[in-house]
Amino acid sequence: MNNDKKIKLTINDKPIEVDEGITILQAAKMLDIDIPTLCYHPLLEPYAACRICVVEKKTGENSDLVTSCNTKVQEGMVIYTDSENAAKARRLNVELLMAQAPAAKPVQEIAKELGIEKTRFEIEDPEEKCILCGLCVRTCEQIVGAEAISFIERGKNRTVSPPFGEPSEACIGCTACAYFCPTEAITVEDLYGRKVIHNELNLGPSTAILVPIRQAVPMVPVIDEEACIHFKTGECKLCEKVCEKEAINHEMEDEEIEIEVGSVILASGFKPFDATRIPAYGYGRFDNVITGLEFEKLNNASGPTEGKILLANGEEPKAVGIVHCVGSRDKNYNEYCSRVCCMYSLKFAHLIKEKTNAEIYDFYIDMRCFGKGYEEFYHRLLEEGTKFIRGCVSEVTDLALTEQEEGKLIINVEDTLLGIVRRIPVDMVILATGLEPGLDQNEIARIFNISCSQDTFFLERHPKLAPVSTFSDGIFLAGTCQSPKDIPDTVAQAGAAASEALALADKGTFELEPITAEIDEERCSGCQLCIGLCPFTAITYNKEKGISEINDALCKGCGTCVSACPSGASQQKHFRDSQIFAEIEGIFIE
Amino acid sequence: MTYAPNIRIIRVMCSGRVAPQFVLKAFIEGADGVLISGCHPGDCHYQEGNYNALRRHRLLSKMLEQFGIERERFRLEWVSAAEGVKFQQICDEFTEQIKKLGPLNLNGGKDEHREA
Numbered sequence: 001m002n003n004d005k006k007i008k009l010t011i012n013d014k015p016i017e018v019d020e021g022i023t024i025l026q027a028a029k030m031l032d033i034d035i036p037t038l039c040y041h042p043l044l045e046p047y048a049a050c051r052i053c054v055v056e057k058k059t060g061e062n063s064d065l066v067t068s069c070n071t072k073v074q075e076g077m078v079i080y081t082d083s084e085n086a087a088k089a090r091r092l093n094v095e096l097l098m099a100q101a102p103a104a105k106p107v108q109e110i111a112k113e114l115g116i117e118k119t120r121f122e123i124e125d126p127e128e129k130c131i132l133c134g135l136c137v138r139t140c141e142q143i144v145g146a147e148a149i150s151f152i153e154r155g156k157n158r159t160v161s162p163p164f165g166e167p168s169e170a171c172i173g174c175t176a177c178a179y180f181c182p183t184e185a186i187t188v189e190d191l192y193g194r195k196v197i198h199n200e201l202n203l204g205p206s207t208a209i210l211v212p213i214r215q216a217v218p219m220v221p222v223i224d225e226e227a228c229i230h231f232k233t234g235e236c237k238l239c240e241k242v243c244e245k246e247a248i249n250h251e252m253e254d255e256e257i258e259i260e261v262g263s264v265i266l267a268s269g270f271k272p273f274d275a276t277r278i279p280a281y282g283y284g285r286f287d288n289v290i291t292g293l294e295f296e297k298l299n300n301a302s303g304p305t306e307g308k309i310l311l312a313n314g315e316e317p318k319a320v321g322i323v324h325c326v327g328s329r330d331k332n333y334n335e336y337c338s339r340v341c342c343m344y345s346l347k348f349a350h351l352i353k354e355k356t357n358a359e360i361y362d363f364y365i366d367m368r369c370f371g372k373g374y375e376e377f378y379h380r381l382l383e384e385g386t387k388f389i390r391g392c393v394s395e396v397t398d399l400a401l402t403e404q405e406e407g408k409l410i411i412n413v414e415d416t417l418l419g420i421v422r423r424i425p426v427d428m429v430i431l432a433t434g435l436e437p438g439l440d441q442n443e444i445a446r447i448f449n450i451s452c453s454q455d456t457f458f459l460e461r462h463p464k465l466a467p468v469s470t471f472s473d474g475i476f477l478a479g480t481c482q483s484p485k486d487i488p489d490t491v492a493q494a495g496a497a498a499s500e501a502l503a504l505a506d507k508g509t510f511e512l513e514p515i516t517a518e519i520d521e522e523r524c525s526g527c528q529l530c531i532g533l534c535p536f537t538a539i540t541y542n543k544e545k546g547i548s549e550i551n552d553a554l555c556k557g558c559g560t561c562v563s564a565c566p567s568g569a570s571q572q573k574h575f576r577d578s579q580i581f582a583e584i585e586g587i588f589i590e
Numbered sequence: 591m592t593y594a595p596n597i598r599i600i601r602v603m604c605s606g607r608v609a610p611q612f613v614l615k616a617f618i619e620g621a622d623g624v625l626i627s628g629c630h631p632g633d634c635h636y637q638e639g640n641y642n643a644l645r646r647h648r649l650l651s652k653m654l655e656q657f658g659i660e661r662e663r664f665r666l667e668w669v670s671a672a673e674g675v676k677f678q679q680i681c682d683e684f685t686e687q688i689k690k691l692g693p694l695n696l697n698g699g700k701d702e703h704r705e706a
Contacts, residue, residue, distance in 0.1 A: 445637075454633050471635070515603060533606075535637035558636035559607030563646075575602055581615055587598045588619040 009077035024068035024079055025053055035068050035081050036090070036110050038097075038182055039133030043238060044142055046070035049133045051093045052110065055079050056086040065089050087114075095119040101131045104183035124156075129185035132158055136177035136186055145235025146170050149177060160186075172232050209239055214302075223250070263474035263501040266458060267494065268444055270480035273327030273334070273433040281326065281431055282396040286409055287312035289396055289429045291326075292344055299351055309356050309428075317358045317427035321411045322348055323393045324364040328434030336455055338434030338484040342368045345432045346378060349386045360386045361424055363393045363413055371488065389424075391416045396429050435484040448475050449536045449554065458482045468497040471556060472536075473510045476500050515557035515574050517550055523569035524548055530561035530570055593678040594685035597625070604628065605666075606639025610650050613664065617654075617696065623663040623688040627677065630668040640668070662687055663694060 005020040011028050018027045023046065028035050038050035048067040057064045057071075058078040063085060080086060091114055097107045099121035111117075134151065137160060141147050148171035152161045162168035178186040208227035211219060229236040230250050240248045275283035275291050282289045288311050290298070301307035311317050322345045328338040342364065349360045362381075367388070369375045382388065395412040401423070408425035415422050437456040438444070445452050450470040451459040458481050461469040468476050478494035479485065485493070504510060519530075519539075524547040531539045531548060538554035539561060541547075550561075550570075559572040568577060602608060605628025613624050626643060634640045647666040654664055665684060669677045 449637075451634065451637050452632075454630070533642060535639070556636055558604035558639045559602060560604065560636070560639045560642050563607050563609035563612075564642070572603075572607065575607060577609065577611070580600060580602070580612055583600050584612065584615050584619055587600070588621070 007073050007075050007077075009073055009075070009079065011079045012081055018073055020073070022073055024055060024066070024071050024073060024077075027073050028055075028068065028079075028081060033081055036113070037069060038106060038110070038131060039135060040069045041135055041138075041180065043241065044135065044138045044180075047134050047138060050097065050131060052090055052097070054086055054089045054093065055081045056083040090114065091116060095121060097131050099123050101128045101183060101185070102126050103129045104131050104185070106182050107131060129183045130160060131183055131185075132160070133182065134160075135180045135182060136160060139176050139180040143236050143238055144172070144174055144176050144229050145233035146172050146174070148172075172229065174229050174232075176229065223248075263476065263504050264448065265476045265478050265494070265497045265501055266444065266448065266450075266470075266481055267478040267497075268438050268441075268481040270435040270484065271438050273338075273436050275326060275431045275433050277333065278326065280395045281323065281393070281429070282398075282409070283431055286396065286398060286429070288317075288409060288427060289431065291431050291433045292341070292348070293433070295348055295430050299348075299355075307355070309352055309358075311427055316356050317352075319359040319361070319408075319424075319426040320352050320356075320428045320430065321361045321363065321393075321396075321409075321424060321426040322430045322432060323396075323411070324362070324432045325392075326431040326433045327436070329365055334434060334436060334455065336484065337368060339368070339370075339489075340484060340486045341432040341434055343371070343374055343377075343486065345430075346381055348430055348432075349381055350377075350384065353384050353386065358427070361411070361426065362386055362388045363411065364388060364390060365392060366390075371486065389413060389415050389417075389422070400425075435480055438481060441481070444481075448472055450475055457484075468493055468500055473553070474501075474504060512552050513555065513557045515572060516552050516555040517557065517559060517562050517570055517572045519548055519550055520569045520571065521545065521547055523567050525567050525569070527566065529564055529566065533560050533564050535560070591674060591678055593681035596685055597681050604634070604636045604639035605643035606634075606636065606641075608643055608646070610646055610653075613650060613654075617659060617663075617694065620694075622691070622694045623665070623684060625665045625667060625680070625684050627667045627669045627680070630670055633670065658696070659694065660691060662691060 006017045007020050008015065008017050009027065010016070011024070011031055011033055014031050014033075016027060016031055018030065025035055025037070025040065025046075035053050035055065037053045039047050040053065046069040048070045051067055053068045054065050055068045056079070057066050058080065065085060068079075068081070094107065094111050094114060094116055096119075097104070098111055098116070098119035101107060102119075102123050103126065132151070137150050140149050148168040149160055149162050151158055152165075153159060162171060175188045178188050208224050208229065209221050210224060211221050225231045237250060240246075240250065272291065272293060275281060275289075279285075283291065297303050298305055298309060299307055309317065324341055324345055325337075326341075327333045328336065328341060345362060345364075346369070349362055352358055352360055367378060369378045391414040393411055393413045397410050397412065398408075400406045400408065400410065405423070405425045408427060409429055411424045411426060411429065413422055413424065414420075437452075441452055441456045441458070445458065448470070449472045453459045458470065458477050460467050460477060460482055461471055468478065470477060476497035478497040479490040482493070526541065526546040526548065528541055528548055531541060535558070536554050536556055538551045538556075539548050540551065542549050548570075557572060557575075559575055562570045562572045562575070562577070564570075571577065600612070605626055608626050613626075616624050626647060628640045628643055629635050631640055631644070644666065647664070651661055651664055655661055667680050669680065
């Protein structure tokens with residue numbers, strides 16, 4: 001666009017000088033002259049479908065009606081937005097729209113402004129909302145790039161539809177059309193009629209640009225590639241257009257940055273137990289069987305339900321069952337106790353009691369209230385009237401045996417205190433899922449030369465004397481990557497790990513194992529057998545010398561390389577071959 | 591807690607440090623049986639030394655048989671530092687087993703092979 005060329009025109013007798021190439025509507029906006037529009041959107045190509053923006057253009061004696069949204073300004077133009085001719089035409093167009101879409105709110109509002117009470121044309125469908133403005137079609141084509149909907153038929157049968165009126169494969173479900181629709185003629189519905197979908201609840205905005213969690217560091221939004229329209233169709237980039245700081249770049253890629261550090265604190269966290277692994281509990285099959293984390297989202301005041309505890313059909317539950325030890329203390333899944341579930345289950349019970357009138361059943365194996373004030377909290381719940389049933393839940397089913405059980409989820413449980421098997425009908429089941437080691441725990445252990453215990457949580461150097469250190473100097477542990485623990489314990493351990501790291505940095509040196517292995521340069525043939533065997537990657541091959549060399553700082557002194565060395569070049573200090581042979585000989589001296 | 595007195599212990603840092611020569615040396619010097627014991631698989635103090643010990647044990651067992659040393663005389667058992675009772679039981683049981691086999695006669699074994 002040539003920005004230098006200016007064009008003079010008058011709108012409602014007001015003179016104005018504007019850049020070439022803009023429309024009458026944009027020029028009027030600069031003069032604060034309001035022209036009503038329906039089908040216009042600044043981000044889309046003008047279409048002139050609603051014809052409400054019609055204005056009168058006078059050229060000498062001749063007068064002409066033009067749509068201001070798509071007519072470009074011309075030198076010496078004389079425009080009247082509210083002249084008698086223009087107003088008359090606009091009223092006619094509004095009346096036509098009122099006949100086409102009587103239920104469209106924006107049309108009614110404009111009609112009210114213009115003082116039109118009734119349309120003189122025949123109304124075909126009093127429920128119709130679509131004004132055929134084409135915003136949805138243009139959005140789908142120009143912004144989304146999916147081209148899943150278009151106008152079909154002609155004349156009075158014209159309507160917006162996907163091909164052949166059937167759900168289109170081209171539709172990516174972005175709902176942009178519904179967002180752009182000015183009259184709510186297009187709405188988004190869940191095909192299954194659910195109002196609350198528990199396992200799809202997201203905290204915070206569920207748009208493609210989002211801050212992943214509210215405590216995110218750094219606190220900057222990111223683009224969710226799976227949700228972003230641009231990564232689906234290659235179009236859109238609306239955010240890039242509207243961001244004034246030009247901070248958005250869709251071409252950015254992940255990069256690796258190398259940072260040299262003295263010590264590392266591993267806080268890689270845990271993975272929640274996948275409740276679908278216990279099919280008997282019906283998670284994934286029943287809408288109202290949810291996990292602890294899903295309940296947290298449901299309960300969050302700034303979450304999608306604004307903190308209301310709701311069933312999938314949008315109603316409040318009348319009875320809720322909380323199942324403890326899901327995936328924990330169970331030889332089929334994890335043998336260990338996940339530590340946090342008892343207390344968070346009690347918290348849930350307390351919150352449900354506070355927010356609803358529901359009966360609450362807590363199914364526990366043992367109540368493990370180990371922390372400060374925890375036991376007192378448990379007693380408070382006992383007094384609040386939560387029903388605690390000691391026993392393992394065998395099954396959650398929707399198969400009703402009695403009338404009372406109709407439409408409910410029935411929890412099958414052995415009440416070990418009463419010694420009977422009970423069936424308890426509830427509306428919602430919360431599974432207190434346990435903590436599992438992260439997926440890449442072994443991979444991380446390999447990278448940092450540390451060990452995992454048998455349950456694949458990271459192994460600390462000593463459970464009592466060095467609970468945050470590892471067998472690699474300078475590598476410390478914090479939080480659930482070491483063992484399941486709650487937030488107070490995690491914070492305590494993290495503090496300890498940080499001070500251990502600081503202590504190491506302050507000292508500037510660390511002690512080596514006295515029993516490391518060493519390689520005799522004279523004897524080493526450079527076969528590199530030891531390199532593959534060393535679990536601590538302490539051995540490297542020196543190409544110049546043609547021998548393998550041991551890094552004392554990494555060697556832990558296990559001696560695996562020594563017993564494998566075919567030439568006896570590798571020897572472990574204090575455990576040399578000769579020393580051990582002498583020991584063996586010593587044993588057999590009579 | 592006591593275990594069989596005829597067991598003599600040679601301490602190394604990891605079962606991965608046990609070189610095949612040590613086992614052979616022990617048999618040459620007059621041992622009637624050799625027991626290697628280390629951390630459980632997956633629970634190695636040094637990450638994976640015990641897997642190397644396992645592999646060496648398999649190969650060495652085959653070799654010892656060819657030397658005329660019975661398989662039962664060379665055992666590998668996983669005993670963690672916390673399993674004192676298990677260690678005691680294994681020691682006792684192993685000693686019993688060796689007693690049943692009787693003393694190892696290396697030279698006799700060798701001669702038999704030569705004649706055959």
